[in-house]
Amino acid sequence: RGKFLIGNYLPGLSLGPRTHVQAGTLPKPTLWAEPGSVITQGSPVTLRCQGGQETQEYRLYREKKTASWITRIPQELVKKGQFPIPSITWEHAGRYRCYYGSHTAGRSESSDPLELVVTGAYSKPTLSALPSPVVTSGGNVTLQCGSQLAFDGFILCKEGEDEHPQCLNSHSHARGSSRAIFSVGPVSPSRRWSYRCYAYDSSSPYVWSLPSDLLELLVPGVSKKPSLSVQPGPVVAPGEKLTLQCGSDVGYDRFVLYKEGERDFLQLPGRQPQAGLSQANFTLGPVSRSYGSSGAAPHPSFFSPGQIHARPSLSVQPGPTVASGENVTLLCQSQGWMHTFLLTKEEAADVPLCLRSKYQSHKYQAEFPVGPVTSTHAGTYRCYGSLSSNPYLLTHPSDPLELVVSGGGLDPVLSELKGSAQTLPPRRALDTKKRGELAGRGGSNL
Numbered sequence: 001r002g003k004f005l006i007g008n009y010l011p012g013l014s015l016g017p018r019t020h021v022q023a024g025t026l027p028k029p030t031l032w033a034e035p036g037s038v039i040t041q042g043s044p045v046t047l048r049c050q051g052g053q054e055t056q057e058y059r060l061y062r063e064k065k066t067a068s069w070i071t072r073i074p075q076e077l078v079k080k081g082q083f084p085i086p087s088i089t090w091e092h093a094g095r096y097r098c099y100y101g102s103h104t105a106g107r108s109e110s111s112d113p114l115e116l117v118v119t120g121a122y123s124k125p126t127l128s129a130l131p132s133p134v135v136t137s138g139g140n141v142t143l144q145c146g147s148q149l150a151f152d153g154f155i156l157c158k159e160g161e162d163e164h165p166q167c168l169n170s171h172s173h174a175r176g177s178s179r180a181i182f183s184v185g186p187v188s189p190s191r192r193w194s195y196r197c198y199a200y201d202s203s204s205p206y207v208w209s210l211p212s213d214l215l216e217l218l219v220p221g222v223s224k225k226p227s228l229s230v231q232p233g234p235v236v237a238p239g240e241k242l243t244l245q246c247g248s249d250v251g252y253d254r255f256v257l258y259k260e261g262e263r264d265f266l267q268l269p270g271r272q273p274q275a276g277l278s279q280a281n282f283t284l285g286p287v288s289r290s291y292g293s294s295g296a297a298p299h300p301s302f303f304s305p306g307q308i309h310a311r312p313s314l315s316v317q318p319g320p321t322v323a324s325g326e327n328v329t330l331l332c333q334s335q336g337w338m339h340t341f342l343l344t345k346e347e348a349a350d351v352p353l354c355l356r357s358k359y360q361s362h363k364y365q366a367e368f369p370v371g372p373v374t375s376t377h378a379g380t381y382r383c384y385g386s387l388s389s390n391p392y393l394l395t396h397p398s399d400p401l402e403l404v405v406s407g408g409g410l411d412p413v414l415s416e417l418k419g420s421a422q423t424l425p426p427r428r429a430l431d432t433k434k435r436g437e438l439a440g441r442g443g444s445n446l
Contacts, residue, residue, distance in 0.1 A: 026102070047084075058078055094206055095113050098110070119211060127196065143182045153171055154172075156195055157198070160193070243282065246280050249277055251270075251278050310396065314332050330370060332366050332383035335364075338357045339386060343381060378405040
């Protein structure tokens with residue numbers, strides 16, 4: 001820095017023929033953009049420069065390349081440090097600075113640079129979390145931004161509580177690829193972690209693509225976990241719809257549902273059916289092969305039957321009518337190979353009992369012990385088979401088997417009908433909660 005002599009002056013600002021001024025003695029101004037420095041193509045933006053009290057004139061310039069649009073700004077706005085752009089285009093993008101001057105103190109230092117970015121010049125890239133958007137508190141996660149077009153630069157911006165998004169810059173790591181990897185973390189459940197990414201060419205670093213879809217990370221906290229149930233039941237026929245109900249005795253205002261292994265999740269606002277309770281109902285379907293799955297904790301699985309062209313058989317020993325307190329065994333069998341057999345009880349919302357199959361007497365089978373039986377075990381049972389390649393896709397159901405329990409408060413006449421229960425009409429549906437109490441020895445829930 002030295003002294004500015006006559007000739008080093010602002011255009012339009014007369015310093016006098018013999019005035020000596022000290023260069024840079026004025027504090028540098030502040031340069032900012034309203035509403036922000038990252039603007040969608042076609043939107044308005046105003047660059048604002050603010051200096052000291054002795055300011056007579058402001059000047060705005062773009063580094064490396066002259067910005068002709070500045071010369072067209074009305075002087076009454078320039079004197080106030082206002083440089084509006086009614087409709088921004090990629091030609092306005094670049095790195096800007098401003099300065100100001102006065103008759104007595106000369107010219108100020110230049111402001112810090114402002115990078116004016118225009119988005120929307122190219123199609124949007126994709127943003128995904130690897131391996132999943134569900135991240136343990138305190139952990140890190142990898143975010144991948146990619147495009148089918150040939151870009152060599154990518155920007156990841158965090159959105160949320162901050163007034164201005166925090167952005168990271170990265171370049172394609174592999175030759176010939178058009179993607180970049182970002183490491184994010186450690187994350188915490190105390191705030192929301194939402195991201196978008198952009199793509200650009202290094203030859204035009206201030207001209208970006210459209211933003212990717214918003215990616216939000218799910219960071220489970222340490223508060224009490226919710227409950228998750230499936231309606232009308234865990235076995236859903238192809239083409240039908242089902243509802244997953246997430247509920248809590250804490251007044252949450254947002255619920256999130258995710259499928260294990262997927263890179264996305266669903267979220268709904270919480271509602272309060274009564275004081276102190278909150279819940280959200282996620283309706284899925286029509287159900288297809290891709291829907292069979294397990295959900296959030298605690299894991300309720302649901303299954304899609306009829307996807308395997310086979311039908312096992314179901315029988316009961318010693319017979320379909322038993323006295324209260326007896327033990328019975330439900331036997332599920334198949335001629336063809338099955339990895340697993342599942343046993344369901346009609347109108348029970350519980351996850352089916354599941355057993356690995358065994359090869360015996362030229363058949364694949366599984367024995368489900370039930371008992372000592374009570375009136376709650378009475379009802380209609382079916383069994384299904386599944387393969388190890390996808391345990392949530394099932395065979396067609398077996399023919400229904402009606403189990404009648406005599407005694408224990410039931411009509412004693414039923415005890416005389418043992419062996420002929422298959423001709424009886426279906427019994428009145430018991431309370432759903434009671435019907436779900438399918439106790440057994442040797443069976444294990446998924």
